[in-house]
Amino acid sequence: INSIPTSAISGVEVITGGASATYGSDAIAGVVNFKVYHQFQGIRLDAQNGISSRGDAASHQVSLIAGTKFAEGRGSIMVAGEYQQRDGLPYTSRDWSNPSRSFSNVIGNSVFAYDGLCLNLHQIPLTRYAALGRAEYKISPSVKVFAQVQYSRVTVHAQGSNPTLNPVGASGLTVPVTNPFIPADLKTLLASRANPNASFLVVKRFIDDGPRAYVNNTTTYQLLGGLEGDLPIKDWTFEFYGSHGHTSATDEVYSGAVSISAVQ
Numbered sequence: 001i002n003s004i005p006t007s008a009i010s011g012v013e014v015i016t017g018g019a020s021a022t023y024g025s026d027a028i029a030g031v032v033n034f035k036v037y038h039q040f041q042g043i044r045l046d047a048q049n050g051i052s053s054r055g056d057a058a059s060h061q062v063s064l065i066a067g068t069k070f071a072e073g074r075g076s077i078m079v080a081g082e083y084q085q086r087d088g089l090p091y092t093s094r095d096w097s098n099p100s101r102s103f104s105n106v107i108g109n110s111v112f113a114y115d116g117l118c119l120n121l122h123q124i125p126l127t128r129y130a131a132l133g134r135a136e137y138k139i140s141p142s143v144k145v146f147a148q149v150q151y152s153r154v155t156v157h158a159q160g161s162n163p164t165l166n167p168v169g170a171s172g173l174t175v176p177v178t179n180p181f182i183p184a185d186l187k188t189l190l191a192s193r194a195n196p197n198a199s200f201l202v203v204k205r206f207i208d209d210g211p212r213a214y215v216n217n218t219t220t221y222q223l224l225g226g227l228e229g230d231l232p233i234k235d236w237t238f239e240f241y242g243s244h245g246h247t248s249a250t251d252e253v254y255s256g257a258v259s260i261s262a263v264q
Contacts, residue, residue, distance in 0.1 A: 003152035003220045004034060005130045007046060007063035008080035011035045038134060038146075040067030040078040057089040057123050075137040082130045088157065089123035097122065114162060114205035119212075125157045143229035150222045159213040162205040163256050165263070173202040173263060206263070212256030220247045 016030040023031050043066040050059040060083075067078030091097045098118070130152040138144045165173045175182070176199045177190055190200060226241025 001034065002128060002154055002218075003130055003150060003222075004036065005063055005065070005080040005082035005132055006061075007044060007065035007082060008036050008078075008132045009034055010037045036132065036134075037065070037067070037078060037080075038136060039069070039076040040065055040080075041069060041076075042067070052089075054093065056093055057087055059086040060084070071137070075135070077133075077135045079133045080131065082128070084126070084128040086123065086126040088121050088125040088159075090118075091120045091122060092118050094122070114207055119159055119161050121159055124159075127155045129153045140229075143227060145227055146225065148222075148224040150220075150224075152218075152220045154216075154218045156216045157213070158216070159211050160256075162207045162211055163209075163258060165202065165204050165206055165260075173204070173260075174199050175202055206256075206258055209258050210255035212253070214251055214253040216249065216251050218247065218249045221245065 013033040013035060014030065015033070044064070046061075046063045048059070048061045051057065062084075063080070063082040065078065065080040067076060069076045132148070132150045134146065134148040136144055136146045177187075177197055182190070190196060222243060222245035224241060224243040226239060228237065228239040228241075230237055
């Protein structure tokens, strides 16, 4: 749905129950059709700006569609485009989600943590570009050729708490008692164990490399072309078409990713 400029949508149709069975067994429960303009005359520009009552979480969207006819009305061409940008909103921006930073529930168990929720986002930043173009031409009163091209690119930045070095599987940080950086009070505690020479495990949030953050880029394009028209049999119609589409998605982690073996 993100690949369709909103200005290019002429309407949305919801079909439920048995009427949707014409779309195949996967659609028996119902279908949602996003109807796209095939012809458009004139220019229409839509713009939206939004912001929260706190002055944050801003969003901006601009959508444009333009079209015209030619060859005495036998042909038509239209283009639509859209730009959308949305700011992020961190947990710390709201009192009801701002971490308390109270560790009383874990300190009593000799476990010390970092509160990673302060880095999470309620709303993730997003940038989206979308475009659609379509051309039609009547080669006869009953036959029409058409071509359509569609493109979109969506970039999302996400962020979460720092990675955790925990005692699950190989995720813990094993430290030998011969480590020269062990503080004196911890050495005394380690020496009081049943096996004083055994290694010990460090459990922590690894804040040194920053929060877990990544950017996701999704690029989609589709090409469509074909023929449609009327048949001289009752009210039958026909359509022949060919299409080619491609979607590529990349996830790039740029902080908060560490190699356990390297940390070890």
